[in-house]
Amino acid sequence: MNSSSVSDPPIVLAKNLSKRFGDFLAVDDINLSVPTGGCFGLLGPNGAGKTTTLRMFLGQSHQSSGSLHVLGQVMPEQTRSVRRKIGVVPQLDNLDVDFTVIENLKVYASFFALNFRDIESYIDELLVMVELEDKRNTRISELSGGMKRRLSIARALVNKPKLLVLDEPTTGLDPQVRHLIWSRLRELKNSGTTLLLTTHYMEEAERLCDDLVIMDKGKILKRGHPKQLISEYVESDVIEIHCSMEMANSLLKQVSDIRYELVDETVYCFTNEPLKIIKELETQAGLTWLHRPANLEDVFLSLTGRELHEAQ
Amino acid sequence: MDWCLPKVRMSMFAVWSRNFRVWRKLILPSTLFNFGEPFIYLLGLGLGLGSFIGEMDGVPYLTFLPSGLLASSVMNTATYEGLFSVYTRMVPQQTYEGMLATPLEVDDIVAGEMLWCATKGLMSSSAILVVGFLIGALQDWQAIFCLPFFFLIGLCFAGPAIVVSSLAPSYDYFNYYVTLLLTPMFIFCGVFYPVRTLPDFIEPFIQVLPLSHAIALVRPLASGQPLHNVLLHVCVLAAFAGIGFYLAVVLVRRRLIN
Structure with a gap:
């Protein structure tokens, strides 16, 4: 079970952290404390500053201003010592294409000055965990995208990290692989490894994260547990109706407590009392609509996707 | 830019041994290349040209030529290792990106790559040395004292090559370096004929180029002649290696740590 407690110091502590590239402010004065244990998410659209923030945590990018502590150590000064205790699953697989699966793990272990013989049985366990035990001697070029990502996860664990950093871990993977990866990540979390991930899959964040921040344009917009954010920012239910705003207005004029948003050809009705709306909609033959519980995506879009929204 | 002086640590050997592992997989073609090329050059050029030229600078041409080719x-x-292979690992393969998620830093990566470039240089020239002895072009056993100098010469050229890789937007940009510096050195620094046969005004330019100093060390050792100004030549090569290392670290940091 999770061995951390409330008294553990934060695994990442950023104060007034900024990163500037020329005139572009990629990370804009963020304050962030990531607790030890559990899974923490950095959410945001592309270009929000998630990857730059992660790179600073890893010492692969140095902040322009502000202070950063990772595992209690000062960054970027103590990069080497911090990286010894971190595992990284990069957004783009950078497995060593000159090697086979097992050689990748061996060579990576050597970068941590680990002796392969000491960790041989552990590496076998890792291969079993990511279901690649049959692919030990396969070259990287012969692996599918999902296999490569699983190998990247195994590789990130060779040094038994306290903190596992994952940048978009399931982007571009098919559903079977995503579910396998999610379940492995949950196991890791339960065994006490702190997970820190970036994603723009809200479903992934909802399933995995205990705590998350939503970033946009280099700033942190909101922080909280996924469920708490949903209840705080949107109504319990969403009904998507494929019609014009005028039509929705006339259809539902008797129903109170609705908030509408029009996105392209779809009217999103946010409500805590969906049954009343459904009753109205059921009278209309030929109308396409969908009823679902509100999710993190609704929170996310309402916070970051303003330019697409035409709220009434 | 991060101008901090690079640190030299044992971790550079992890980078070296990663490259060695890759090389080991291709040991047959590499060995064929290392031994086959000089065999053809020495036999074809040494014997063919040598029969016209006879002696050059007091040495048979069949000895003169390989003693230059060694350098x-x-x-x-x-x-070439510092250009093409390093660039491949730095840019398309993102090998260094992976390494920079481990305790390795740019300093270790560049130091390990320089050691590896020098090792490959040492292997290629050692093969020429063996071939030279086999076909009787080289006869003096003091030639084996060339070996440490091969390594130093390798370091001397590895640094500048990695500097070029760290600046290049694509492979095509290596042509500037190869055509403007590498080929002129190969032709003008005394591999094929003594430098002093060139017009006098060219000589000072030739003397600042590192290959001239490499040849000044290797040729006498390989052809059984006395060595002169060893310290000067070693210092020039070491200076290229040291400054090259420092600049390469600074520029690779600029490219990868941003």
Whole structure:
């Protein structure tokens, strides 16, 4: 079970952290404390500053201003010592294409000055965990995208990290692989490894994260547990109706407590009392609509996707 | 830019041994290349040209030529490794990106790559040395004292090559370096004929180029002649290696740590 407690110091502590590239402010004065244990998410659209923030945590990018502590150590000064205790699953697989699966793990272990013989049985366990035990001697070029990502996860664990950093871990993977990866990540979390991930899959964040921040344009917009954010920012239910705003207005004029948003050809009705709306909609033959519980995506879009929204 | 002086640590050997592992997989074609090329060059050029030229600078041409090729081969091997292979690992393969998620830093990566470039240079010239002895072009056993100098020459050319890789937007940009510096050194620094046969005004330019100093060390040792100004030549090569290392670290940091 999770061995951390409330008294553990934060695994990442950023104060007034900024990163500037020329005139572009990629990370804009963020304050962030990531607790030890559990899974923490950095959410945001592309270009929000998630990857730059992660790179600073890893010492692969140095902040322009502000202070950063990772595992209690000062960054970027103590990069080497911090990286010894971190595992990284990069957004783009950078497995060593000159090697086979097992050689990748061996060579990576050597970068941590680990002796392969000491960790041989552990590496076998890792291969079993990511279901690649049959692919030990396969070259990287012969692996599918999902296999490569699983190998990247195994590789990130060779040094038994306290903190596992994952940048978009399931982007571009098919559903079977995503579910396998999610379940492995949950196991890791339960065994006490702190997970820190970036994603723009809200479903992934909802399933995995205990705590998350939503970033946009280099700033942190909101922080909280996924469920708490949903209840705080949107109504319990969403009904998507494929019609014009005028039509929705006339259809539902008797129903109170609705908030509408029009996105392209779809009217999103946010409500805590969906049954009343459904009753109205059921009278209309030929109308396409969908009823679902509100999710993190609704929170996310309402916070970051303003330019697409035409709220009434 | 991060101008901090690089640190030299044991972790550079992890980078070296990663490259060695890759090389080991291709040991057959590499060995064929290392031994086959000089065999053809020495036999074809040494015997063919040698029969016209006879002696050059008091040495049979069949000895003169390989004693120059020993130095230029380290230069070419270390340079091509520092250009194409390093660039491949830095940019398309993102190998260094992976390494920079481990305790390795740019300093270790560049130091390990330079050691590896020098090792490959050493291997290629050692093969020429063996071939030279086998076909009787080289006869003096003091030639084996060339070996440590091969390594130094490799380091001397590895640094500048990695500097070029760290600046290049694509492979095509290596042509500037190869055509403007590498090929002129190969042709003008005394591999094929003594430098003093060139017009006098050219000589000072030739003397600042590292290959001239490499040849000044290797040729006498390989052809059984006395060595002169060893310290000067070693210092010039070491200076290129040291400054090259420092600049390469600074520029690779700029490219990868941003």
